[in-house]
Structures are given as C-alpha cells and as structure tokens.
Amino acid sequence: MAELANHFRLSLQRVPWGIWILIPIILQAIFRRRGGYFHRxxxxxxxxxxxxxxxxxxxLTLPIIGKSHLINWTVSRFHKILNRRFLDIGAVVEGEENYAEEGQSAIYVCNHQTLMDIVYMGAMFPKSTSVVSKKAIKYYPILGWFMILSKSIFLDRTNREGAIKQARQAAEDIHRKKTSVFIFPEGTRSGVDKVDLLPFKKGAFYMATQAKVPIIPIVVANYKQIYDPKKKHFGYGNIKIKVLxxxxxxxxxEDSASIxxxxxxxxxxxxxxxLEISEDQKTK
Structure with a gap:
C-alpha cells in the first residue's frame, strides 16, 4: 500500500504545472452553475x-489598425463570453435598433444597481462609446489602467465646478472624436432590494444639451433573483435589458429649469x- 501511495505521489509530481492551473478553470467552465456566494x-x-x-x-493594439472606436465594445463582448462560460450569466437585449447609427453620437444613460452591472454591460454596450466613471476608479489596479488606456472620462463628484468643466470638455470630445458616452445618472448604486431609481445627477443631461446629441436610455431589469448581496445570493440565468x-x-x-x-x-x-420589465422577469 505504501509503495502504491508513493508511486501515485511521484506520478502527480510529474504532471506539468500548467495542468494544475487548467484543472480548476475547466471544472469551473463545466460546473458554472455551482458554487456559493463568495466563490462565485x-x-x-x-x-x-x-x-x-x-x-x-x-x-494598445486596436488604435494601430484604426479601430480605436471598438476598444470598449470588444472588451465588453469578451467579458460577456467569460461570464456566460464561467457563471452562466447572460442577458436578453430588446430595442438594439435604438442605438445611435454608425457615425452618429449619443449619451447613453443606464440604471445602476450593484457592481454586477459591469457583467450586464457586456451584453449591451454599444460601439464607438466611452465610459464616464468616478475618478476613484482611475486608481484601481488593472481595471483603472485599462480605463485610462481606453480614454474613459473620469468625473470628480466631490468637486462640482470641476465636474461641470469635465462635462463640457466631454461634450466637445463627442463632436471632435465622433464618439458616444455611457453614464450611470444615479451616480451610485441603488441596490436590488427594491425596484426603484435614485434621483438622477444632471451631468449627463448638461453634456447632452451642450453637445446637442440625443439621450438614449438603457434599462436593466432588477436582478435580485440572480444576485442579492444582502442575502448572500449569487445564482445564474438571463435578465432582460431594454434600450429605449x-x-x-x-x-x-442649457438653463437649469430645462435641464x-x-x-x-x-x-x-x-x-x-x-417596473415593467422587472415584473416580466418575476413572472417567468
């Protein structure tokens, strides 16, 4: 028995280290619906x-071949594939015909529930679009570096004058670069415990009126049946997203009353x- 155990141990030692890395990845891809809240x-x-x-x-590479407008789009689609493969999370998007046509710009505004929103952005993020985010994310390792390289717009919400100036600059960039902008007008996460929206910050709307481009709302259904951090629940499945x-x-x-x-x-x-699509989600 001891000889057999020793032979087994030596056999394991001969397995290349790369295989040990691949095993948990393969298992997660196969059993993507399993695992508890913290694991998922x-x-x-x-x-x-x-x-x-x-x-x-x-x-770093797409600008070299003249495809810089696809940076955020291709990354979002890649992220969508990963989350479908390893967590079995996806989305059904309705109203994609409402996206801005190629060569046209818009301000996309979307509701913001939890950090999980970044998963669903992968399913509906439009081409030729930059992200507006809070300034603090600039300093996050890896994620912040990518957002800097992808020309994201960082707003300092603690500095109202600076935020207005940055919004005005973003409006100029929209025309100069022929790009669109994606922003969460609630400014922070509203949570999934109830189906509601926080009051909207006005930055996106000043930006749109200054740039004279349309606002395109995107609504993500409440997804507490899939992800609820208060109940420590992390499931799987599809949610509904509607582009208005x-x-x-x-x-x-551009006066205050009009905005x-x-x-x-x-x-x-x-x-x-x-309210409509979250109710539809609930009754499925």
Whole structure:
C-alpha cells in the first residue's frame, strides 16, 4: 500500500504545472452553475481582471489598425463570453435598433444597481462609446489602467465646478472624436432590494444639451433573483435589458429649469420601463 501511495505521489509530481492551473478553470467552465456566494464572487472578479488585461492589450493594439472606436465594445463582448462560460450569466437585449447609427453620437444613460452591472454591460454596450466613471476608479489596479488606456472620462463628484468643466470638455470630445458616452445618472448604486431609481445627477443631461446629441436610455431589469448581496445570493440565468428610443436635445436650452425637466422626463420613462420589465422577469 505504501509503495502504491508513493508511486501515485511521484506520478502527480510529474504532471506539468500548467495542468494544475487548467484543472480548476475547466471544472469551473463545466460546473458554472455551482458554487456559493463568495466563490462565485471570486470567479466574477477573476473574469473582470482577465477582461481588463485583455482590454489593456486591445487599447494598445486596436488604435494601430484604426479601430480605436471598438476598444470598449470588444472588451465588453469578451467579458460577456467569460461570464456566460464561467457563471452562466447572460442577458436578453430588446430595442438594439435604438442605438445611435454608425457615425452618429449619443449619451447613453443606464440604471445602476450593484457592481454586477459591469457583467450586464457586456451584453449591451454599444460601439464607438466611452465610459464616464468616478475618478476613484482611475486608481484601481488593472481595471483603472485599462480605463485610462481606453480614454474613459473620469468625473470628480466631490468637486462640482470641476465636474461641470469635465462635462463640457466631454461634450466637445463627442463632436471632435465622433464618439458616444455611457453614464450611470444615479451616480451610485441603488441596490436590488427594491425596484426603484435614485434621483438622477444632471451631468449627463448638461453634456447632452451642450453637445446637442440625443439621450438614449438603457434599462436593466432588477436582478435580485440572480444576485442579492444582502442575502448572500449569487445564482445564474438571463435578465432582460431594454434600450429605449432616443430623446432629442437639439431644441432644449442649457438653463437649469430645462435641464431639470429633461432629467425628470428621462427618469420617469426609465422607471416605468424598469417596473415593467422587472415584473416580466418575476413572472417567468
């Protein structure tokens, strides 16, 4: 028996180290619906880090072949594949015909529930689009490096004057670079414990009226049946995402009252859609 155990141990030592790395990856790909809350969070974080590293490579190489407008799009699709393969999480997107046409710009506004939103961005992120994010993310290892390379727009929400100036600069970049912008107007995560939206920050709407480009709302259904950090629940499945028709801003003034009205109009449309598609999600 001792001789057999020694033979088995020596056999294991001869297995190349690369195989030991591949084994857990293969097992996770096969049993992607298994695992507890913390395990699946760890897998999700690893998928994000791998996507960010891929993103850095994409941000360095795509501009060389004149495809810099595809950096964020290709990274988001890569991230979508990883999450489908290793966590069995996906999305059904409705209304993709409402995206801005090639060569046209828009401000995309989306509701923000949890950190898991970055998973669903992979399923619906449009081409030729930059991300607007809080300044602190710039300093995150790997993810922050990728976002810097991909020309993300960082807003300092603690400095109102600076944020307005950056929004104005972003509006100029929209025309100069013929790009679109993706932003979470709630400014922070609303959570999944109830189907609702936080009050919207006005930066995206000032940006849209200054650039005179349409606002395109994107609504992600409440997904607490898949991910609920308070209940330590991390499941699997698809959620519904709906892209709403564009809202024009060409005839809207840049004064505070007009921006307030536009902000409330967009929020009301998004909230009614959120309630609708979240109820659809629940009754499936």
């Amino acid at each position: 969070n760890l897998v999700s974080l690893l998928c994000l880090m791998v996507s960010a590293m891929y993103g850095m490579a994409a941000a 028709p564009a809202i024009e801003t060409k005839d809207i003034d 307030e009205k536009l902000t409330n109009q967009v929020r009301d449309k998004m909230l009614s859609t959120l």
